[in-house]
Amino acid sequence: MEITKKQNIILSNPETRDFLADAFYSETDNKLPLVIFVHGYKGYKDWGAWNLMAEKFAKAGFFFVKFNFSHNGTTVEDPDNFADLEAFGKNNYSKELSDLGVVIDYFIKDPKVDDQKIILIGHSRGGGISIVKTFEDERINGLITLASVDTLDRFPDGASLEKWKNEGVYYVLNGRTKQEMPHYYQFYENFEQDAHRFDVEMATEMAKAHLLIVHGTNDESVEVKNAEHLHILNPNSELFLVENANHTFGAKEPWTEAGLPQDLNTVTEKCIDFINLKM
Template identity: 50%
Template sequence: MIIEKNNIIPGKHNKPILTDVFFKDNKKPKPVLIFCHGYKGFKDWGAWDLMAKAFAELDYFFVKFNFAYNGGTVEDPIDFPDLEAFGNNNYSKELDDLETIIDWVTENQMYKNELDANNIILLGHSRAGGIVSIKAHEDRRVKQVISLAGVSDYANRYPISGDAEQWKKDGVKYVVNGRTKQQMPHFYQFYEDFTKHKERLNIKRAVSNLNQPFLIIHGDKDTSVLIEEAENLHKWNPKSTFKIVEGADHVFGASHPWKHDTLPEHLKKVIQLVNNFAK
């Protein structure tokens, strides 16, 4: 298996996108599975590397990356050394980053014998469930899309929800990272970008108009994104496939750091569901 960590890909907003690829070196064009991390997430979180290896073993060309403004750096891609960048992130930047990765995959001659650029699958966790759904609606290169514990609405979720006037007055609102104990900023530009692109960032609109096969996976013990959000997605796109992982939490049994050599059972189930759908 080939594992390449921390490829540096120039982003559209003056920050690089750190990217990992995992694949079997068998000169066989493979479906490209692009994974997007969620809010306060990063590509090296928890068991994501083990998940990447599992998909590579199943003969996918697996790609995962850090959104350019997720708060990581080239030198330190894990956790959030760059809170200024985190505060300047927004949904539009994340959509641009994902487009950059799709471009990189389709145009990269280095992997042309190993990937099938006509078979691109997007897999978004949590907040990125919305990002991949919107991008799939916009980009015909995407052939399948998967929402993993994904959100159904950005307007009613933090940081958009709440007192916009106070946010404008203060210029910033903070969220505490329970694990790292950092005060993580969201600058008011986040709200400005959202209101400017409200129509584009409407997940219901994107999901309702998806032409690609759409898989929704959710744990029934998810307390971060309630299963009702998955039910909404399925209602808006009745042709979608909806799979509930019984007993699973928001991260399907994983945690950070993940110090085990094997995947948690619920995440194994996710991999099985994705593979059954995609193949």
Template identity: 50%
Template sequence: MIRKNEILSREERKPIVWDAFFNQNSQKKPLVIFCHGYKGFKDWGAWNLVAKEFVKANMVFVKFNFSHNGGTVDNPIDFPDLDAFAENNYSKELEDLDAMLNHLLAANNPFRNEIDARDITVIGHSRGGGIAIIKASEDNRITKLITWASICDFGKRTATVGDLEQWKKDGVKYVLNGRTKQQMPHNYQFYEDYMANKERLNIKKAIKSLTIPVLIVHGTDDPSVFFSEAESLHAWNSSTNLFAMANANHVFNSKHPWEENKLPDALQQVVDKSIDFIK
């Protein structure tokens, strides 16, 4: 069963577009929720193939677009809504993940009987890894955590992008998306939200507090988020498992669009390792 582009509508909040992949057999199955990264989206690259691998292992795999990732209900791929992208921040992404958990575990979710509410894993890629770590530290419904190429610090990414004074004065700064060639806007509210919630958004503090099983996966050749960030995460909580994916980049040697019908070797290994960890 594949449910594509489901819409979670919310009062006074932007809707969340999401997908669910599972075998419909009324057996309670582990729930896996995937959080994409910065300038990411649920249909990027090989993520649909990844979802199918988890289904083969008899898990419910859900992936979603953060509400302000720049996609829309009509076009959830790429970034047609740059105004929304400009208004995104970490707090909104944490709220989105909470909304997805609440919705999937609610009695009125039509496939609620397929989900084992005692076996919930969140996987976060890149910036989504940071979001997943913080959410796992706050929410005892999450029983396992997996990060793929996760960042270890929001602060250094938030404050150092360009000149703060200039950003405050202009109200917006732009980052080029190398693939789509769009100038991606970040309103100054992004920095203000981080500063207002700095304590909550401390990834180091969050991972130190975790007592659930944690798997940290990172490519040794990641040019976007260096492998040393994975080493930091592991050092802050030595009970975590660190899996170094040799010769793999930030997306484990996949790309967008991904036109093959099988995963690149590195990403297949990452998926296999993750499935074993959940089992």
């Protein structure tokens, strides 16, 4: 089966700035469910094995989209590196939700897409963003979280928060690239100003979409109890735990092997089965 890949499509968001998206799909006369992958913190659309995952979804009969958030630190000219740390520092949840809305609005109009079947797949922090967006946007009728956080209130507190406020910026070391990645205090202010909107717990409880919660039991970044908590909040959800899987289900950057890592392959097949069953 031939897969069409349209990569580095430029999307414009007047509320943020231009960013890139990819679409993977099989050539068919049938309208395809739209699956949108939402990357996480220090993530980007071409990280690790995400392209292989996209191909697997496309072969399974989905119109699969992945994209870079406008302020994730990459640029239109350099989508594979954190070439704009200033933009990274100016990112916030409002911008990410706005970008995700632009992605949905753009691809739902594609004649190959079945606009009655829209599914978000959010990884890590992207899971929290996807949960909030699913609650806000009734067009979304499927939601899958991969190693998702159960709250977006993941900020320093106490003296660390006060120091951040006074200095205006704090830095986090990127272990892979060795870059000191800035976070400006506006990020916290944006959260505080609209904390009710960013309430992942409330959005999980209220979301009407079919929900699959996937997590590795050996996640080093987001503890598995986050997934168990989301499942408790939404008892109609399905919880799928992958024994001994880590935060990225075996993938890493760069990913040089021809196939998906075993755990991510298992997760992808589970997601495909879930969508086919529920949608």
